[in-house]
Amino acid sequence: MNSKDKILSLPDLQELVQAWRSEGQQIVFTNGCFDILHLGHVDYLEKARQLGDKLVLGLNTDASISRIKGPSRPLQDEMSRARVMASLLFVDAVVFFDENTPLELIKALQPDILVKGDDYTIENIVGQDVVTARGGEVKTVPLVKGYSTTNIVRKIENQQNS
Structure with a gap:
């Protein structure tokens, strides 16, 4: 299967x-x-996929990321990010969302299991009420410490400035 075929x-x-x-x-x-x-993403997504049979990844659009993280982000355009994510064997489908949160997407898809990293508490996960209302589960998975896109960007900037 071509990675493009998993972007829906x-x-x-x-x-x-x-x-x-x-x-x-x-x-x-x-x-x-x-x-x-980065490794943190790969580990997180692999763990998420192990919780069920199919992993659907909601991907923020470029406009959504700029609103949330500021005008210097994203670093890569949405189709580039989607192709990279779709190429992962444990990601079964990728779908874009343009809102600041995936709430409408969660309502539309009604997943059986909603997953975020353990930097969230269950009650702070957007859509947890939607998923639990229909008998689904909301879970957190442990994150690999020290890995984040922000940290990578800082490291690159620091190397350029030295």
Whole structure:
């Protein structure tokens, strides 16, 4: 399968999720910017995928990231980020969202398991109420300490300034 084939519109993804569900598969959902792929991301996504049968990744659009993180971000455009994420064998589908949070996407997809890193508490995870209301689970997975895109950017900037 080509990585481009895993980048879906919301209607196409909803159809695919419905097919997966009809086969009895559990749908795991997580989201993020994933601006520079690093070990922390790979470890997190691998752990998230192990919680169910299919991993759906909600990816912030460029406009969404700029609103949240400022005008200097993202570092890579959304299609580049989507292709990189879709190339990971444990990511089954990638879908964009333009809002600041994935709440509308979570409502539309109704995942069985909603996952974030353990830097969140369950009650602070956007969409946890939607998922638990239909009997789904909300989980956190341990993050690899010291890995973040922000830290990588700082390190590059510091090297350029020295």
